[in-house]
Amino acid sequence: MELLAFARGPGLWLSLAVFCLGSLWRLWAIFRRPAKHDYAEPRSTALAAGAVRAIVTRMWHHRTFRERTLVQTLNAYGYHIGLAIVFFGFVPHIVFIRRLTGLSWPAVPGWLFVTGVAFVFVGLVYVFFARLTSPVQRLLSNFDDWFSWFVTILPMLTGMAVIALPLHESYPPAPLDPVPVAIHLLSLELLLVWLPFGKLAHAFLVFVSRGMTGAAFARKGAGL
């Protein structure tokens, strides 16, 4: 129980603080850098629209690239959406978030939750082997890639240990033991602590980099 108390109390607050401050630091580190004024006559001044357009349109590859990237893209969507379903749609998670924030929403049906879990596991395993076997990804990969993968799949694994889901029983299943719950929470906290420091920060940096390119290309009147 002490471990669970730590995970629900100081551990959680500490990890949330690191997550928030780390993310702010990461953003500040970018925006503190100088930005040169661009004196070139713009073809368009709708830069914000260009930024938003890039954020939206870059969610899907141009037709010419699709054939070579389709599996990777679909897989990425699969496990990202799966993660969202698991995190936001599972009853214990909703209860957890309500306790923290007071906000709550209806849970997803059991079949959808199980499908989400499946997409996450299959997707992350695919990512792991793709990174190992693709010459390009293998060349690019570093500690950040492997550790980020590890801290992403870890809460899934520890979560499965918590619910020990027998598929024939009613959904949602009840937790069995406080220790696995504590370990599950701690694994989530590890993810929160790591997120601002590695490539998982793409969760928010994607809007920054896409937006900057979108604005710059809009200024030139160039398609993106």
Add this chain to the structure above:
Amino acid sequence: MSDAQHPLDLESPRLSVKKPAVRFDKQGERPDGERLAAAMTSFVKDFGRTAAAYMDSCIHCGNCAEACHFYLRTGDPKYTPIWKLEPFKQAYQREAGPFAWLYRALGLKPAVTVEELESWQELIYDSCTMCGRCTMICPMGIDIASLVGLARHGMYQAGLVPHELWAVAERAEREGSPLGATPKVLKDRLEWLADEHEVEMRLDRPEAEVLVTFSSIEIMKYPQSLVATAKVLEHAGYTWTISSSGYEATNFGMLSGNAEWQKRSSLKLIEAAIACKAKVMILPECGHAYTALRWQGANMLGRPLPFRVLHISEFLAENVASGRIAVKKVGKSAAFHDPCQVSRRGGATRAPRIVLEALGVELREAADTGDLSFCCGGGGGVITIHRADELRYRTTALKMQQMDATGAELRVTSCSNCRQTFDDGRAHFKWDQQMGSLLELVADHLADRPAGQ
């Protein structure tokens, strides 16, 4: 290094210095520590807000490889665009990134070495045309081509530019032209062309509405383009001039990575336009000249330009649309090769299509065209580098195949550097087609106007 070591080769299908017997890919005599310090100072100076965002955002997905012609034609992962920036990324994380202090204190990120930069020279220069096709696929929207441009600044400061690219850039700085198109050569050529083609070549007029600039590739290899420019401007009835103090639109300072030379080249043109009170500066059929002046020129000056800057294809499109240039129908089909810096990276993709439509050309678009077009393989200064020839030919072949697959009768582009890349590929592959010029196509099909109109 003297001129004797870098004689120009103006006879072959592509213009550069002659293939060096001994390569000097490391300029100057300096200790490695000094080279490295110079590179790092430059890298850190260039890590502005946008570069920092890009450096922090890469997720190592490798999608950019799937857009790069060098990777697609070789399958070699080292040609993955973002990998070409690896030392640059390493320097960012260690010197300027959000956790630079931590990386340095704990020794988590080793310092970049001169050996590393030397081995990356091929990736930064020979195998990147800065075409920006990778920008079109990156799920994070990282503009990798712009980062390669910045990385070249550091490479130049370290004295690590490929022999030929350095030589032509140095010649451009010293003589005003990378290919020997000095003011005297220009004047002689203009006189010859005026006589030969009975066209007015308006040199050094004190005032003019339009200042015309050229690429030295046009002056030395495609002089017909100079004639075409004059014919079109005379036809349209503009007052125009060529300035012997600012005519060379190519910018090898930009391509080699010397920001100071880039600035000086740009300022020559800008000052010439201001001196003749030009309302419009026309950039020639040259891709990188458009980036250098249209999108970076004002920033070199430090204030907005007091005149418009138009690529010749934009000028033609505007005037064809307004009726000031009247053309006859060509009556053939054509495939258009988009110069990356004008279309994808310049935003002028529509202009040549407007012109071709006015010419009555049946435009047959290649499989990858417009903003997603493949580079000819010779951009970014790659065409000058002899050791990159075999790699370049592979990429040019891809483009030739796509153009041929359209079944069009004509092949047209609006960049003389692309044109000479195709000419070189044509000689290499015995290609039975010829890449033509949009400008020359217009000049050859100008409608007859009644006198006085």
